[in-house]
Amino acid sequence: MKRVFAAVLLSLCVACQVVVASDVWVLPSTANVADYAATPLTSTASLALARNETESVQVVVQPAAAARVTVKSSLNISGLTMTCREIAAVGGYDDALIHRTHFTASSGHPLKLWVSYTAAADCAPGMFQDTIVLEGAGEAVEVQIHLRVDELTLPRASSIPAVFGIKEEMFSTAYRLPPGSRRSAMMAQWAELLLEYRVSPYFFSWVGGSMQHEAYSSPWPLSDKRTIALFSDERFRRIAMPFYSLSESQLASSVDTLKRHGLLDKAFYYLWDEPTRPEEYTKIRQAADRIHAVAPEADVLTTFYCGPEGDGQNGDVYSVFPLWRGATQIYSMSTWALAGNEANAARCRAALQGDEEWWTYVCMGPGDPHPNLHLQMSGIQQRAVMWRAWKEGGSGFLYWAVNIFEPPTQRGEKLHFREDIPPGDGLLVYPGELFGAKGPAASVRLERWRDGFEDYERLVLVEKKAGREAALALLAPIYQGPERYTKSHNVIDAFRQQAVQVLE
Numbered sequence: 001m002k003r004v005f006a007a008v009l010l011s012l013c014v015a016c017q018v019v020v021a022s023d024v025w026v027l028p029s030t031a032n033v034a035d036y037a038a039t040p041l042t043s044t045a046s047l048a049l050a051r052n053e054t055e056s057v058q059v060v061v062q063p064a065a066a067a068r069v070t071v072k073s074s075l076n077i078s079g080l081t082m083t084c085r086e087i088a089a090v091g092g093y094d095d096a097l098i099h100r101t102h103f104t105a106s107s108g109h110p111l112k113l114w115v116s117y118t119a120a121a122d123c124a125p126g127m128f129q130d131t132i133v134l135e136g137a138g139e140a141v142e143v144q145i146h147l148r149v150d151e152l153t154l155p156r157a158s159s160i161p162a163v164f165g166i167k168e169e170m171f172s173t174a175y176r177l178p179p180g181s182r183r184s185a186m187m188a189q190w191a192e193l194l195l196e197y198r199v200s201p202y203f204f205s206w207v208g209g210s211m212q213h214e215a216y217s218s219p220w221p222l223s224d225k226r227t228i229a230l231f232s233d234e235r236f237r238r239i240a241m242p243f244y245s246l247s248e249s250q251l252a253s254s255v256d257t258l259k260r261h262g263l264l265d266k267a268f269y270y271l272w273d274e275p276t277r278p279e280e281y282t283k284i285r286q287a288a289d290r291i292h293a294v295a296p297e298a299d300v301l302t303t304f305y306c307g308p309e310g311d312g313q314n315g316d317v318y319s320v321f322p323l324w325r326g327a328t329q330i331y332s333m334s335t336w337a338l339a340g341n342e343a344n345a346a347r348c349r350a351a352l353q354g355d356e357e358w359w360t361y362v363c364m365g366p367g368d369p370h371p372n373l374h375l376q377m378s379g380i381q382q383r384a385v386m387w388r389a390w391k392e393g394g395s396g397f398l399y400w401a402v403n404i405f406e407p408p409t410q411r412g413e414k415l416h417f418r419e420d421i422p423p424g425d426g427l428l429v430y431p432g433e434l435f436g437a438k439g440p441a442a443s444v445r446l447e448r449w450r451d452g453f454e455d456y457e458r459l460v461l462v463e464k465k466a467g468r469e470a471a472l473a474l475l476a477p478i479y480q481g482p483e484r485y486t487k488s489h490n491v492i493d494a495f496r497q498q499a500v501q502v503l504e
Contacts, residue, residue, distance in 0.1 A: 024141045025060040028489040029451060030379030033087055033094050033112050033444075036060040044144045048496060050152040051079075051123050053454050056116040056447060058087065059143060066106040075130035079123030080149065082130060087112040087444060088435050091417055093375040093424070095443045098435045114444065117147060125151045150500050152461075159460045160389075161237035162453065163268075164199045164399040164428070165215065166190050173407075174431050186439070187219035188230075193429065193440045194402070195235045197450045202240035204401070206273070211280070215240035215270040222254050231263050238396070241267045243287060248294075255295045268299040268330060273400070275304065278311040281323060288327035300327060303361060303398065305334035321351040330357045332398045335388065336365030340482045345392035359396035360389055364421050370482040373399075373445050375424030380487060382445050386452035387479040390459050391472070401426040402446075455492075458499040466502055474498055 025036045026045040036058075049055040061069075071084050085097040097114050105111035128147065133140065166187075177183035187203065194201040204215040217239040218227040231239050241254060258264040271287050272280060288300045307319040317337050324331065331348070338344040338360075348358050362372045362385060371384035389397050404426030406416040414434045417423045424445065432441040463471040478495045479485040486492065 022064065022139070022141050023062040024143060025062075026143055026145070027058040027060070029056045029058065029114075030383055030448065030489050030492070031058060032379065033058045033060060036110070036112075037062075043142060044146070046146040046148075046493075047117065048148040048150065048493065048500075049117065049119050050150050050154050050454075050458075050500070051119045051121050052154040052156050054116050054118040054447075054450065056114055056451075057145060059113045059115055060110050061105055061113075061141060062107070062110040063105050064107055067104070069103040069105055069111060070101070071103070072133045073130055074133075075128070077123070077128050077130075079120035080128060081118050081120075083116045083118075085114045085116075085441075087114050090414055090430065091375075091423060095375060095424070095445060096414075096430045096435060097442050097444060097447070098432060098437050099441070100437065114447070115145075116447075119149050121153055121156065123149055125149045152458075152500050152503055154454060154457045154461075157234040158198045158237055158453065159457060160394070160396050162199050162397040162399070163202060163238055163240070164194055165202055165204045165401045166194075166429075167401050167403050168203045168205045170403050170431070175433075184219040188226075190403075190429065190440045191217075191219065191230070193442060195233065197442065197446055198235070198453050199399075200235075200237045200239065202270070204240075204270070207244050211273045211275065212244065212283075213270050213273045214242055214244045216242040222257050228261050228263075231266065232261070236266070238268055239263065239266045240270055243269050243271060243291065248290075251291070252294050255298070259295075264295065264297065268301045270301045270303075273303055274334075275302065276306060276309055276315075278308045278313060281308055284324070285327040292326075299329040299357075301330035301332055301359075301398075302328045303332045303334070303400075305337045305363075305365075318347065318351065321348075325353065325356075329355065330359055330396065332359040332361055332396070334365065335360050335362055335370065335392075335482070338392070338482075340366070340370060342392060342481060345394075349393055357395045358393075359398055360392065360394040361398040361400065363400055364425055366482070367422070371485070373424065373428065373449060374422045375445070376422070378487075379444075379448050380485065380489070380492070382448040383452040383455070383492075384479055384485050385449055386456040387475065387485065388482055390456045391475060391479065391481075399428070402428040403431075455496065458496065458503075462499055462502050470502065474502065 023041055024043055025039055026042050027033060027036060045057050047055045073082050075082050085099055086103055087094045088096040088098050090096050094112060103111055171177050171183050171186060175186055177186060191201045202215045202217045204213060207214050218230055220227045258267055269291055272284050275281055284302060291298050304320050307313060307316040309315045352358055366372055371381050371388050373382050404418060406418055409416045428443050428446040430441045432439050459471045459475060462474055477491055
């Protein structure tokens with residue numbers, strides 16, 4: 001693949017409204033922005049991105065006095081867009097990314113910004129210059145960002161499905177929206193945001209106080225033309241379909257609708273979350289039998305981190321495969337259960353038969369030093385989640401929820417983390433209203449996860465062109481295994497550049 005390499009220079013001139021001179025730092029996207037003061041002052045950075053890709057830097061401005069800051073950009077390049085969001089603190093962690101019409105900074109509260117560039121598929125490679133001005137009290141601070149856009153184009157539809165849950169209850173509790181058009185419109189905003197991050201979203205609830213799991217991917221009924229348009233979006237790799245809320249005739253009708261629109265191959269039924277008891281296995285099979293009586297080719301997805309316990313079963317995780325055969329087609333397994341051993345991933349893949357799939361997910365575990373998305377983990381650790389997924393060979397990735405939080409418990413809190421799970425687990429998207437904005441707000445960790453998924457796509461392209469061994473050799477400097485990966489962002493940049501060179 002020929003690359004047009006005009007070493008693209010993007011000058012990012014940032015003029016900050018400050019009363020007296022300001023200090024400025026530019027940090028890579030994987031850095032902990034809270035540690036900005038421990039890094040040297042700098043006004044330059046470099047970014048490289050493929051088409052259909054987003055890359056970001058973090059900019060910190062420390063003024064000597066209070067300032068109201070507005071952002072203006074001179075960028076006028078077809079197919080290249082810039083977004084600038086404030087990095088807001090949540091529970092002591094810099095994580096929420098908030099769109100604002102203006103920003104506020106003061107001597108005691110530096111302005112932390114997440115600056116992203118996205119190159120569309122039709123963006124011409126070349127050299128560009130953008131001047132971003134943060135205006136306010138008449139002073140300016142300039143930051144130079146060198147940006148290279150490669151001719152390499154990543155697929156708009158991801159190579160494997162990544163399905164993330166949105167807990168339905170939040171639209172009643174946080175937004176106080178009863179069922180109806182306003183609620184559906186807000187749900188559609190959340191779904192669209194996740195699609196922008198290479199995620200196939202689904203809404204979910206637990207049934208009857210158990211781990212029975214009802215999941216569905218559209219804010220509207222299946223009969224609504226908006227649902228078919230949504231499901232036909234190429235970015236929507238897999239769609240969750242409801243089961244427990246449907247009668248037999250409604251189930252049959254929904255399957256007919258999916259078949260008529262050529263969507264049944266995308267569909268899956270997520271019936272139970274992490275079953276552990278033999279009687280739960282029986283209920284899964286009973287529900288799956290009802291589905292397969294109507295659509296033998298339909299896929300049932302079940303998550304697990306152990307095998308069944310009781311009735312002579314000892315929790316052996318590998319017993320799941322024969323026990324679920326016929327009732328489950330997508331075995332979605334916690335990476336915690338792999339115990340950091342890649343041979344265990346190979347054993348799971350070898351256990352599959354026919355069209356069965358093996359997916360992975362992260363949740364409460366695994367913990368340090370393994371890749372996961374907990375707030376206290378490093379940026380590279382969060383980005384490495386999808387490096388691990390590529391190397392271990394799963395055919396899909398699942399994340400249980402993006403909006404798990406509780407109401408504030410003390411003055412000044414935006415929200416309260418659930419205390420029975422690690423901070424940030426199940427929370428990758430925030431209601432922007434909690435921060436004075438509107439609609440869903442992505443997190444720093446969701447950005448890093450997508451960066452890792454875009455790295456994944458580069459590995460897929462390299463493997464297709466040069467073979468698995470070449471892709472493994474390319475990955476090795478940044479990731480050797482779940483306990484061994486780089487701590488240097490520069491090494492990640494070199495990996496991405498080497499992928500481009502292979503694909504020229």
